[in-house]
Amino acid sequence: MRQPATNEWKVSPFFVFFLLYASMVEIGVLNYQKALMQYAGYNAWMSIPITGISIHIVIWMMYQICSSKGEMGIYEINQHYFGKWLGIALNAAIVCYFAFGAFITFRVYLAIIQYMLFPEMSLLSISLIFVILLYYTVSGGFRTIVGICFWGVLFSFAFIIPLNLLGLSYLHLQNLFPLWNHSTADLLHSAKSMVFQYLGIEAILVYYPFIQTPAKSQKWAHWTVLLVTVYYLITILITFMYYSEIQLQKVIWPTLHRVSLLKLPLIQRLEYLVVSVLFIKIVACIALGLWAACRGAKLSLRMKQPISLILILAVFLVLVFFVKDMILIKRMSGFYESTGFYFIYAYVPLLFVLTRIRKIGKA
Numbered sequence: 001m002r003q004p005a006t007n008e009w010k011v012s013p014f015f016v017f018f019l020l021y022a023s024m025v026e027i028g029v030l031n032y033q034k035a036l037m038q039y040a041g042y043n044a045w046m047s048i049p050i051t052g053i054s055i056h057i058v059i060w061m062m063y064q065i066c067s068s069k070g071e072m073g074i075y076e077i078n079q080h081y082f083g084k085w086l087g088i089a090l091n092a093a094i095v096c097y098f099a100f101g102a103f104i105t106f107r108v109y110l111a112i113i114q115y116m117l118f119p120e121m122s123l124l125s126i127s128l129i130f131v132i133l134l135y136y137t138v139s140g141g142f143r144t145i146v147g148i149c150f151w152g153v154l155f156s157f158a159f160i161i162p163l164n165l166l167g168l169s170y171l172h173l174q175n176l177f178p179l180w181n182h183s184t185a186d187l188l189h190s191a192k193s194m195v196f197q198y199l200g201i202e203a204i205l206v207y208y209p210f211i212q213t214p215a216k217s218q219k220w221a222h223w224t225v226l227l228v229t230v231y232y233l234i235t236i237l238i239t240f241m242y243y244s245e246i247q248l249q250k251v252i253w254p255t256l257h258r259v260s261l262l263k264l265p266l267i268q269r270l271e272y273l274v275v276s277v278l279f280i281k282i283v284a285c286i287a288l289g290l291w292a293a294c295r296g297a298k299l300s301l302r303m304k305q306p307i308s309l310i311l312i313l314a315v316f317l318v319l320v321f322f323v324k325d326m327i328l329i330k331r332m333s334g335f336y337e338s339t340g341f342y343f344i345y346a347y348v349p350l351l352f353v354l355t356r357i358r359k360i361g362k363a
């Protein structure tokens with residue numbers, strides 16, 4: 001069952017920064033503001049630090065779980081704690097979870113391309129190009145995915161983040177007032193909705209054995225969560241100060257729409273640039289989820305990774321033609337959000353408690 005990663009497959013601890021950033025800042029950054037304001041209005045920005053603090057705790061738990069078992073990942077740990085058959089069942093569910101999360105990102109990004117860039121283009125051609133690129137990336141192995149994450153994050157820093165600073169003269173601070181006109185329960189509901197943006201951190205449980213001296217990577221993981229939390233906080237504040245609450249309710253993709261209103265001398269359609277640059281990071285995020293799913297299929301289901309990858313990507317292509325309605329896409333995203341919430345706030349703490357009990361029992 002256990003197949004420890006050799007040194008040639010491993011990456012340096014600081015690459016955890018790029019893996020986590022690519023996982024947490026992806027397609028949701030374009031419209032998370034609308035989801036948060038449904039519960040707490042323009043006080044929703046206060047819920048982001050709450051979610052960020054809770055994610056720090058979850059990250060700490062994950063490292064405690066994995067470090068207690070040497071170089072074991074989540075799939076090996078499940079079978080170690082729950083036995084062969086229950087462990088396999090849990091692992092199969094986790095494989096489906098990672099594959100489903102990858103599909104959600106895949107389908108939503110296709111919807112953005114179709115809505116913002118090429119409304120008349122057939123989804124078949126875009127999907128085929130996307131799937132071929134994903135197959136090439138994932139089949140290259142974990143280090144290839146890390147490389148894509150690295151470049152995706154760098155391009156994001158170089159292009160997308162500076163665009164948030166444009167148009168600062170159009171911001172209206174009074175939009176944020178009055179403060180504290182929503183209850184604590186509303187803020188907590190908003191914080192729960194924000195968890196969707198952090199989904200992807202659970203992949204640490206899979207690639208932990210592929211990190212050199214993984215204990216040293218924990219500080220990078222926490223710095224990444226802090227940076228992402230600050231980024232989300234700044235972005236939502238800029239969005240709230242740019243749009244009134246009534247205006248924001250009518251915008252589908254607030255971050256993308258705000259960028260599209262900006263004009264530069266050489267580039268008239270900035271949203272084209274944003275969607276194109278975001279493509280690299282989206283490929284990295286999806287590829288990481290696919291790799292985590294294929295890794296589980298190999299370890300628990302005895303399925304070769306190329307075969308499981310082809311099967312998952314084939315399912316992607318089939319589902320694209322059945323999942324066309326945006327309402328259905330939102331429902332599937334909601335289901336993934338709920339599943340991910342219980343994964344990181346129920347399943348991970350359960351494993352953490354079991355780890356502590358085992359540790360005390362051996363003392």
